[in-house]
Amino acid sequence: MEHRCAEYGFPIETLFVQYSPGNIQLMRCANCEAVADEYIECEFMIILIDLILHKTKSYRHLLFSVINQRRVTFEGLLWKSIFVFLLLDANRSLLLKRNAGEWGSSVSFSSIVSTFQEYFLLQILVDVFVGNFMFICVFLLSMRLLLNTSIQISRCRDILLAVLVSSHFKIFLIATMVWEFPFSVIFIIDLFVLSSNMVALKVFSEPAMNRCIAACFCARAVKLLVTQISTQISLRF
Template sequence: MEYRCVQCGFLVKSLFVQYSPGNIRLMKCENCKAVADEYIECELMIVLIDLILHKPKAYRHLIYNVLSQQSVHFQGLLWKSLFGFLVMDAYRSLFVKRPEEEWGMSMSIFSFFWIYRKMLVDVILGNFLFLCSFLLAIRNVLKTSARFTRFRDLLLAVLISSYFKIFLAATMVWEFPPSVIYIIDLFVLSSNTVALKVITESTVNRCVGACLIAHAVKFCTTQLYWCLMDVWM
């Protein structure tokens, strides 16, 4: 299994040497001569803080050295992350449209079913076009080679870097205006940009452009879909 240096992204054969339980020595990168991955000895909270601060080395640690495709539980983790991503996205759609809908005990079963049907189609259609436009943007805007555009690598990067969606859970406890959703979307966009830069090793401007295109396609599609559904009703 090959790992990467979190500082420069250079391939390394091993991250540490274990002499005895609890006694390890961190390996250094042959390229930059720095410790290949200092996060091995850090608490999880340190990694989370660096992810929130958008530090590329934290993303390299998580994507390449922790959640690589060679790990035993990669497939299960991928599906669980995808399920959580879709659930949070569904709640986002519900939260945005909640003030426009008539919620209450007086709602008919048909109205209840219609709202959740629109939400389901919104999530599936929006994320399908989001991933398709993401792939096209990577190939055309970033012009990276095919080995960087494998679907599983891209999906893993998108899911991990969309962790800001978890803050949507706070709206279940406290009341927030719908505008807070768009603030979270901006954080997700910036986090996707960092993750894409780590995987493709492209420039920041090109990564911002690719992510912006994908998010714009998703936003316009979902907005158009809800407008059409409101007209048909």
């Protein structure tokens, strides 16, 4: 992925010039004449807050500036992101299965541990791996049909990393290991992840927003269908 202006997404050769360690000058975009990426000098918490607020500038900074700087370790970053994503999704699957078996109003870490005694690990693996595999396949197909995006190997890797990175709201599922919370929080987190994926797709491909929404909803619907089918089958046994 090439560098982009964080303001409007115009391609740019370089974001800053470094004269000495700690002494840099931010470059301006030749098209919009604004600072190409003001987030370079911002603290991490400011960037995180803007990501939570779904500001497109922060997503452009993350996808086109931060990841580009780590291009040498792109493969390692991709595999680490996949591992964390699947781990958090496994936690979510455990919570869903727990709620399907018991109509409790809240869940906690102790209930998650006891779930391992009630369900086979294979069922969780089916939910996580098959569900996410179908999600990625439908997501790429939707991009090809709705957004007219070419599906090449390098392009697929970039899209996959964009989806994984924009699913950062899943990190809040870690709170289930510490505090009790209403079960509806899981679906609230899912909505935030979905909206974040939409913004990342909009930033990455620059299509119409309604097509981004359609592509993300199609992929999420298929994943939800696979998860529900797996849950119903597990309840019968």
